[in-house]
Amino acid sequence: MKKSLAVLVSILITFSGTALSDEKAPIKYGLTLDYTKSYVFATPSVSQAIEDYRNYLNARGGINGHKLEILNSDHGNEPQRGIEAYERKKREGAIVFEHFSTPVSKAVLPKAMKDKNVMLQTLTGRSDAADGEAFPYAFPIAPTYWAMAANIIQYIENNTKDIKKAKIAFTYLDFPFGQEPIPVLQELQKQLGFELKLFPIALPGTDQSGVWSGIRRFKPDYVVAWSFSALHNIALTEMTRNRIPLEKYISVVWASRLDLKSFGYERAKGVKRVEAVATGTEIPIIQEILKAYDAGKGAGPRENVGTIYYMGGIAEMSILTEGAKLALNEFGAPLTGEKLKKGLEMIRDFDANGLMAPVTITSSDHQGGGKTRISEWDGEKWAPVTDWEAAHEELVWKTIKEHSAKFTKENQ
Amino acid sequence: MFYRQAAIRHTSYDQTKKLYPIPFDKWLVVAVLLVALLAPFMMSGLYLNSYLLPWVIWSTAALSLNLLMGYAGQIHLGYAAVMAIGAYSSVHAMRLGVPFEFALILGGATAMIIGVGFGFTALRVKGLYLAISTLAVQYLVDWVLTHVPAIGGGTQATLQTPTPALLGFEITTDIGRYYLAFGWCALVTIFMLNVKRTGLGRALIAVREKDYAASVLGVNSYYYKLIAFAVSSFFGGVTGAILAFTFFGAVTPEQYSIDISIQILAMVVVGGLGSVLGSFFGAGFILLAPLFLNNMVTGMAEAYDFGVSRSILSHIPLILYGGLIMLFLLFEPLGLAKIYDNIRKYFLVWPFGFSRR
Structure with a gap:
């Protein structure tokens, strides 16, 4: 009797289980990253963050009951x-994609647009995609x-007595990554009247001695650096030498504690960087995720947790989750690329509980507001020295529109 | 039994000069051709667009480089740059209103002129020295593409390709793009198969074997080296344009980076220097093996939990891939084409293998 009851119960559970999974189909996220070549300085942390977040999310029932399934591979x-x-x-049913590589994002973007699938491309791919x-x-x-x-220049403006005399x-x-901000800087130079000098570093960037002795002679008030990862070490060593x-x-966002x-x-x-997400482990969501690490279920080395690359991954996932939630509430299941796009565009002032700058996405602004802050390395952690803010937005948008108009024209 | 040689008599020059004297070879080629022609109707979009189409295009690139490296014996480390010149010139030409067919030829011609310009170094230097001077092509082209906005398209550095149109018909479907690439591949293949039987081909091979010995025989090695650079660069330029128009739908500097040069070089070497079939095998192996290995390892990792992180997992296909290249080259230094040739030779006399000894 007892046995048959157990069988009955287990059958019921199985059936209710399948019924449930039929109703709540998982949301599939196509994650193809560069684990093996150019982006390896950040990819492991980003991927680790995304996997940690998925485990955290799915353990709590997923997005409105829909589990998040990640289709992960290397490109x-x-x-x-x-x-x-x-x-x-796409054939396996993914509706949202991230490639975390500029060449790959550029190559896939036209296809994703044609298929109406959402393409996330945080800090990679075409910048004018913000339009x-x-x-x-x-x-x-x-x-x-x-x-x-623009935000860095704003910071310098706020912190110098006379911006006209600033060097x-x-x-x-x-290469394009580093050359990209130049038009904005030159335009701001015209508007504000500071002195700007460009110091290109030849690829692969491991020899910067000539560049830095030039900078020493220029006697700048600030050095804005568009470089990444280990190349900062070389720059800092040369700075000390000079x-x-x-x-x-002041570095671009690609500088982490490690x-x-x-x-x-x-x-x-004293080294500064511009950042779009908070770093460190004090943030509530990270505290939750670290519990998984205490239980030995982290997706990678604990050391990575809280670095800027890791937090970038978490921030992206929070925004995606929020957008998916809004889309599901508004348009119902099953989630499609079109619904998700609209859901993401409904996000207003979302900062994921102190994780990042408040993000507002609209149908015309896919940048999310463009707010950043400057933080300074104090020997142990990156301490924010400004609040989240977006400066010179008109100029930024003019530049975005200029480039996107070219794309629109080409595609006609 | 398979490659029957019965009733093949070399009684006339025409018969001896045949490309495929053995009927089985001929029918095999016809069968492969038929499969390639019918492929778009038999396979899904995934396999057509991301396996077969790139394979056809990269094979064409490998064939074009093979003319230079395999036939004329001149090493080229910047072949992707030659392709880039072709791609960018044809895209710009089309934007200025030149019809697609002429834009392709113009792209090829520009690549040819610049390619020959660098080919002049081949008149002075050989071997490793030539390798380094062709490497310079790659870096110069890369530099121009990222620093001259009028050519490269500025920091966003992507130029969308206009829609190609052949004889007034716009090519907008996947199948159409495949046939365009396939048509070009067929032309280059036919050229490559036949060039060996011409005076030009024999001269190139003479130059490859020993250029001053060729001079002694009355073959002007300077002239033929330049011809090899010119023809190969022309083919490379058009192939680069085809790659942009049919596969990527855009041109960016990364599509023609040094990595691609090395890959095409690897295709030629792994496939077999101077072998037409080898170019196809080499391109298939270098281009498609990482895809298959990656999917295989990912699939296995999903089925059985290996308990390693994703980034270690992603390196396993690379290890296997490198291992396979080494194994193939250890097993048969003359490349994949030679492996096929060995098999063919075995079956040529099978089951009377003892007759070979």
Whole structure:
């Protein structure tokens, strides 16, 4: 009797289980990253964050009961492999994609737009994709490099007595990533009247000695650096050698705590960076995720948790989850690319409980507001020195529109 | 039994000069051709667009480089740059209103002129020195593409390709794009198969074997080296344009980076220097093996939990891939085409294998 009851119950559970899973189909996220080539300085942390967040989310019932399923693979920064992965995952039912690689994002974007699938492209891909009217299905959901450059200049303006007398050195890796902010900087130079000098670093950027002795002679008040990861070490070493105070160094978003490790945490005091997400482990969601690490269920080394790359992944997932939730509430299941796009565009002032700058996405602004802040390395952590703000928005949007108009024209 | 040679008599020059004297070879080629022609109707969009189409295009690129490396023996480390020149010139030409067919030829011609310009170094230097000077093409082209907005398109650096139109018919479907690429591939293949039987081909091979010995025989090695650079660059330029128009739908500098140069070089070497079939095998292996290995390892990781992180998992296909290249080259240094040739030779006399000894 007892046995048959148990059988009955188990059958019931199985059936209710299948019924439930039929009703609440998982949301599939096509995640193809560069684990093996150019972006390896950040990819492991980003991927770890996304997996941690998925586990956290699914343990709490997913998004309105829909589990999040991640279709994860490597594209090795090769466009043709990214396209293959996109086509494959599209067939497997993915409606939202992230590639975290500029060449791959650029190659996949036209296809995703045609298929009406949402493409997240945080800090990679075309910056003008922030224009939601020209790129309805692309979501950079992070400040563009133009916005970051404008915000940095705003910070310098606020912190110098007379901006007209300020000398700003811009040192950048001499390829599109580094060249991108130049038009915005030059336009601001015209408007504000500071002195700007460009210092290109030849790829791969491992030899910067000539650049920094040039910067020493220029005697800048600030050095704005568009470089990433280990290249900061080289820059900081050269700065020390040329006796340029490290306080003058303001990096683009690609500088994490672990990047400073080999230069020395104590030595790197005073280095600044622009950031779009908060870092560190005090944020509520990270505290929750760290519980999984305490239980030995983290998706990677604990050291990565809380670095800027990791937090970028968490922020992106929070925005995606929020957008999916809004879309499901408004339009109901099953979630499609079109519904998700509209859901993301309903996000207003969402900061995921102190995780990032308040993000507002509209059908024309896929940048999310472009707010950043400056933080300074104090020897142990990145301490914010300004509030979240977006400056010179008119200029930033003019630049975005200029580029996106070109794309629209080309595609006609 | 398979490659029957019964009733094949070499009684006339025409018969001896045949491309495929053995009927089985001929029918095999016809069968492959039929499969390639019918493929768009038999396979799904995924396999057509992301496996077969790139394979056809990259094979064409490998064939074009093979003319230079396999036939004429001149090493080229910047072949992707040659393709980039072709792609950018044809895209710009089309934007200025040149019809697609002429834009392609113009792209090829520009690549040819610039390619020959660098080919002049081949007259002075050889071997590794030539390798380095062709590497310079790659870096110069990369630099121009990222620093001259009028050519490269500025920091966003993407130029969408206009819709190609052949004889007034716009090519907008996947199938149409496949046939365009396939048509170009067929042309290059036919050229490559036949060039060996011409004076040009024999001269190139003479130059490859020893350029001053060729001069002694009355073959002007300077002239033929330049011809090899010119023809190969022309093919490369058009192939680069085809790649942009049919596969990517845009041109960006990354599509023609140094990595691609090395890949095409690897296709030629792994496939077999100087072999037409080898170019197809090499392109298939270098281009498609990472895709298959990656999907295989991902699939296995989903089925059985390996308990390793994603980034370690992603390196397993690379290890396997590198291992496979080494194994193939250890097993048969002359490339994949030679492996096929060995099999063919075995079956040529099968089951009377003892007759070969």
